[in-house]
Amino acid sequence: MITVTNLVKRYGDVLAVDDVSFSAEPGRVTGFLGPNGAGKSTTMRILTGLTPATSGAALVLGRPYSALTNPGRHVGVLLDASAQHAGRTGREVLTLGAMTLGIDRRRVDQMLELVGLTPKEGNRRIRNYSLGMRQRLGIAHALLGDPEVLVLDEPANGLDPAGIRWMRDLLKAFADAGGTVLLSSHLLNEIERIADDIVVIGHGRIVAQGTKEELLRPSGTLVRSIDDAALARALDVEDIEHTAAGSGGLQVQAEPARVGAVAQAAGVALVELRPADHGGLEEIFLQLTADDSRQEVAA
Numbered sequence: 001m002i003t004v005t006n007l008v009k010r011y012g013d014v015l016a017v018d019d020v021s022f023s024a025e026p027g028r029v030t031g032f033l034g035p036n037g038a039g040k041s042t043t044m045r046i047l048t049g050l051t052p053a054t055s056g057a058a059l060v061l062g063r064p065y066s067a068l069t070n071p072g073r074h075v076g077v078l079l080d081a082s083a084q085h086a087g088r089t090g091r092e093v094l095t096l097g098a099m100t101l102g103i104d105r106r107r108v109d110q111m112l113e114l115v116g117l118t119p120k121e122g123n124r125r126i127r128n129y130s131l132g133m134r135q136r137l138g139i140a141h142a143l144l145g146d147p148e149v150l151v152l153d154e155p156a157n158g159l160d161p162a163g164i165r166w167m168r169d170l171l172k173a174f175a176d177a178g179g180t181v182l183l184s185s186h187l188l189n190e191i192e193r194i195a196d197d198i199v200v201i202g203h204g205r206i207v208a209q210g211t212k213e214e215l216l217r218p219s220g221t222l223v224r225s226i227d228d229a230a231l232a233r234a235l236d237v238e239d240i241e242h243t244a245a246g247s248g249g250l251q252v253q254a255e256p257a258r259v260g261a262v263a264q265a266a267g268v269a270l271v272e273l274r275p276a277d278h279g280g281l282e283e284i285f286l287q288l289t290a291d292d293s294r295q296e297v298a299a
Contacts, residue, residue, distance in 0.1 A: 007056035018204035031195035039204040076142030081134040086127035111140035131158025192281040202289040224249030224272040234266035
């Protein structure tokens, strides 16, 4: 389990992380989303002990990462797949990791096979790896210690569609076995498909969080009538918020029953009246972070 409580990080006058609180539960994949510079990578670096917090707490399995005994046996981390020794082979990187963690070196071959790196690729220098191969090696390293928690920042970078599907299945299986996954990705369609819970950060603050079903639940009403202009005027009189729907009609921030009652009172015949469809995670993300500006120091 991951618990972040009232987390704050300042870089001089810049408030990169501003009173952030959220949790990631065992048995679930939590998607952590935000524009560049929103503070998500800083939050993940604090969580994994790479950056000190100004105040607040970021706990893994109830303790700060630095307080865990042999943390790689409990938490698997992938924050930058390119941060690997280019002169070593993939097998050497994993072997050194196994030695550091004090685990059986046979685990190295198991992890190479798990992430789809062949023996020949495992013996290749990392400088000759594609980005997708580095991502696979990074995931292998994160899983090397058989951890209970995974913290992954953009792990799908460089993966082809088959690789992305493989990663999705891998993380789902990890969570289904009781593991905790905190996953950051700019591939919103993938987050929508894999995440059980979603946390959205903007300007260093949490702007939305909840289960995927809660955040993607349709809001408002779609209505079409024989005279949308007259219906719009009637809604204005009742101070009901509405906008023109892209496919015609009106998107109204009220329940269908109320919209129908306003239309009836105004004498406007309706052609269609139903709960609005949600526009998917991408539309919700863009709405929630529309005023976010890029702050490179907070990336």
